[in-house]
Amino acid sequence: MTSIPAQSSKLTPLMVQGTTSDAGKSVLVAGLCRVLNRHGFNIAPFKPQNMALNSAVTPEGGEIGRAQAVQARAAKLLPHTDMNPILLKPCTDTGAQVIVQGKAVGNMQAIGFSDYKSFALPKVLESFHRLARQYQSVIVEGAGSPAEINLRENDIANMGFAEEADVPVIIIADIDKGGVFAHLYGTLALLSETEQARVKGFVINRFRGDIELLKPGLDWLEKKTGKPVLGVLPYLHGFNLEAEDAIVSQPETTQHHKMKVVVPVLPRISNHTDFDPLRLHPEIDFQYIGKGGSLAGADLIILPGSKSVRADLAFLKEQGWEQEIKRHLRFGGKVIGICGGYQMLGQSIDDPEGIEGESGTSSGLNLLNQTTVLQQEKTLTNVTGTLLLNGDAVTVKGYEIHVGETYGNEAQPIKLADERFDGAISQDDQVLGTYLHGLFDSPDVSEQLIYWATGEKLKSIDHDQVQENAINQIADAIEEHLDLSSIWPQLSKRTVASEERGLVD
Known part of the structure; x- marks a missing residue:
């Protein structure tokens, strides 16, 4: 200091x-x-x-x-x-x-x-x-x-x-x-x-x-x-300016929207500031969907981070959102999971030591060939790397805050500077998961993810400049x-x- x-x-x-x-x-x-x-x-x-x-x-x-x-x-x-x-x-x-x-x-x-x-x-x-x-x-x-x-x-x-x-x-x-x-x-x-x-x-x-x-x-x-x-x-x-904890709605705009993004609000949703660059984008119809709401009509569904992944996954299923997500995919939509949302996309989440509640195993959404085991040691790190998507490579920055490790044989779209790989992308190219928070803060990465999700080439806002x-x-x-x-x-x-x-x- x-x-x-x-x-x-x-x-x-x-x-x-x-x-x-x-x-x-x-x-x-x-x-x-x-x-x-x-x-x-x-x-x-x-x-x-x-x-x-x-x-x-x-x-x-x-x-x-x-x-x-x-x-x-x-x-x-x-x-x-x-x-x-x-x-x-x-x-x-x-x-x-x-x-x-x-x-x-x-x-x-x-x-x-x-x-x-x-x-x-x-x-x-x-x-x-x-x-x-x-x-x-x-x-x-x-x-x-x-x-x-x-x-x-x-x-x-x-x-x-x-x-x-x-x-x-x-x-x-x-x-x-x-x-x-x-x-x-x-x-x-x-x-x-x-x-x-x-x-x-x-x-x-x-x-x-x-x-x-x-x-x-x-x-x-x-x-x-x-x-x-x-x-x-x-x-x-x-x-x-980034909210401390409260979820902030999208500012009103009269501009025509070119894509719709929805994020289900989970009881223990974490780091929803990940989505501010999308929420503030004038050409994106961004919506947080709460209890009793519907995810229908989206181009992209993003599952956010969670402090209690298995409990929030159970809540997601209780809302009928699992069926809506799978219907969304059948109609050609795209899904991204970040951190806890990434863990939910796999086949199972196992918490043998009761890290986030009662010990046990929960069935995931089975959208990625992955399994997650929660562990005592929390991963806390800032990272840089390369996102390989749409046949292009762009520099990515983000940070990891999670307990547990995810294992599987899906292709991994992010190569980190320390030679590790992060995330997974399904064989049909419709589902992407990553542990990295802050992905959308980088305009280049945000534009790549939007293009992957919709085929639209939208000019992203500079989130750092918005904050400044x-x-x-x-x-x-x-x-x-x-x-x-x-x-x-x-x-x-x-x-x-x-x-x-x-x-x-």
């Missing part, structure tokens, strides 16, 4: 907490990281505890939440396991795999909820202090809401962390959902006196309309709470609408973004 330049000064760390999930915490942290980077500061993002099924692989081979990987990008850093020392990956409605500083150590039931804080908090503080020594500041993201009374005793994600690490807090709320003043006032009221004193101000997110109409409410909130409103961020149209544009979009909004100098006096109100756009005389 980057060291602090000797001539540089430190900034006070800051924690962003929210009144609810999806209030804008992840996005605000990413934007703040980019703003401070613009001003010449080396900043690291940090989330003490994340509960998400969207994860990323760090260069050292650890696993963290994807939101922290995006925030690292905003700070122009490589992601590191210290940026998200505790990652909880739900595998049932009541259980979760616990990942500590990048490595799976067990499940929540085995650790015990009553002992959880004493187990996890030292690791959280260790990672935080390590980042604080190496960077000029750390921008911290909370989880959910600090006002969840039932979780306060074992909290390490919000005020429990802020108090231990002595970090000031700002609270963000989403006005687009309604009730923003009740959210902010009520959240503050439910905090202890020391926690309330730690709150330095509020941020209101996703505002549409005339700010003058909001001003009486802002004045009331400041008078009632004694806390300043640091700024009001506008609703950003066309904003597309979104980070700059939120950073510009922060510089224009938030009073950052009240948090960090080192920052002038005369901002980089404003100067570049000619908004400052």
